[in-house]
Amino acid sequence: MRSGRKARAAEADTVTIPAVSAVTPVIEVRGLRKVYGSGPTAVHALRGVDLSVTQGSYVAIMGASGSGKSTLLNVLGCLDTPSAGRYRLDGIDVRQFNENQLALVRNRKIGFVFQSFHLLARASALSNVELPLVYAGLRGARRRRRALAALELVGLSDRAGHRPNELSGGQQQRVAIARALVTGPAMLLADEPTGNLDSTSSDEVLTILDRLHDAGKTIVLITHETDVAARAQRTVHLLDGTIQ
Amino acid sequence: MSVLEVLRFALRGILANKMRSVLTILGIVIGVAAVILLTAMGNGAQSTIQSSIFSLGTDTLTITGKQPEGKDAPPAQPLTQQDVTALSDRTGTPDVSSVSPVTSGQANAARGTTTYHLQQVVGSTPSYFDANSAKVAAGAVFSEDDVAEARKVVVLGSTVAEKLFGQPAQAPGQQVLIDNLPFTVAGVLQRKGSGGIQTADDLAVAPLTTIQDTITGHDKLNQVLVKANSSNAVSAAQSEVSAILDDRHHITDPAKADYQVTNPQQLLSTINTTLDAFTTLLASIAGISLLVGGIGITNIMLVTVAERTREIGLRKALGARKGAILGQFLAESTVLSLLGGGIGVLLGFLGSQIRIGQLQPAVSVDSVILAVGVSVLIGLFFGSYPANRAASLRPIEALRHE
Ligand SMILES: Nc1ncnc2c1ncn2[C@@H]1O[C@H](COP(=O)(O)OP(=O)(O)OP(=O)(O)O)[C@@H](O)[C@H]1O
């Protein structure tokens, strides 16, 4: 299988990249455009975005509603494809990746946290955290151990057997963060992770992100709140699909 | 992702909506059970009819007289004792083992105050019993001497013996009145019972000469039974018999013959062909219901995929390959159809234990393999369309789905 070999090559890249990325940015975006629809009703969500994020940095994206923040983050997370422009992830243009290699990138390089958690309702916290490991091909006790370790990291070891509807909003988001971290990606993308949380829960989540940043993870987060953005090293402002 | 993992996800998906899964399975259950049951009924009918033909003997030809067709046809020449004598000459009929003339009529039988109307009183020779595969349960059959002397002895069918004597075993040696003439019961026949032809046990057999003297007269025979040397020699015996009768009855055109030879093996193969067509018809009707069940699975899989689009988006966002998603949904629809197939086989088996009149359904292994095979293929085939649609979605499209 040709694509299979390519996929393994990409996997091998993951291992070799960190040494190089000290000089090249993890995320490098040039002239990024995204158009939804076509003709007179077309929406230009991104109109030429340039952005570089270096390894281990903590970036907050701010901007008015509809300015294109989520669109940008989805492209960065390889959940969506841009209409034009170049996106280099760890120095590799993502257009080179085929469907299966993209799946591998989402699984190993990127941890994504959604505003609305997106947990499987019928599965326990542990099963939810195990899910990316299932697709990574990990089995049995090793998978369990890693998932439990990730839950431990977000302080939810004692809630492993609970289902999402038995957890508070903050706890659910912490499960989602554990899930994003469990495969050990170098980069965490979070789309308004505290948007649905009260201030106490927000604090818990942000404290975890701070700790992850201290541990060397690259973090890109979208927020509306200046005090959240204040925790980041750098804030990027989006206005009508362009960076200010 | 291991096969076990795929199966676990599939089972979780099925159990998540039990009622719907049950209804989907029901479609397949009914389809598979119908295929198995209906073909079993076809097979049962076939073997019932076959065994009733076998019980009459498959190596005995039956010759009957008939009016030849066509306006200018000469008057038919009846079957006579001379025909029997000619057929009995082994130089012309080397493949024939016995020839039995048969005359038959109706009569009233009586014993004391008990009377019974005999639908069939047969006059023949001792070889008649062998030609008909009839065996005695008590007493003995009459002898050639009895025929030569036209003695009033009779062998009763089991139904007649029961009606007149209650205990058939006590009948031999006793007297019975047939059309007010006293006959001595020589023996009672074993029950044939095997469905279809009701008269097999409802008859009385006496020497040919006796019956001709008393009931039917001497001018003609109703039938001549010709037993072949073996079941392989039936066709040869048939052509020998036809050659002799054509000669004696001056037949040049077989289409204008005034007699008819019934070959049980031909009859059997004709009936088999008809019943095969019948079974195929039943099976195809059942096949349609299986197809409908399959469409049910497609429908459910489409609904399931639509409902779970966000879940699919999430799985893809977490790194699921297209193959993993495809596998999960295919496994789901295959497990559904396998479950339905399994329960259907079970129901088909249970249903075919029930006897319908003379008919005992017989399950054929072919139909089970076919039905289960088809139901799995249905799962794969009908499941693959919605599964493929689900797996091809971009993660963000799927996640945004409401
Ligand atoms: N699937 C889509 N189809 C059409 N237009 C879209 C789609 N998704 C987003 N848009 C449009 O693109 C623009 C940017 O949307 P985006 O979701 O990126 O905004 P945002 O900055 O995240 O806003 P918010 O702060 O409200 O989440 C908006 O005008 C939105 O209406």
Ligand SMILES: [Mg+2]
């Ligand atoms: Mg948004």
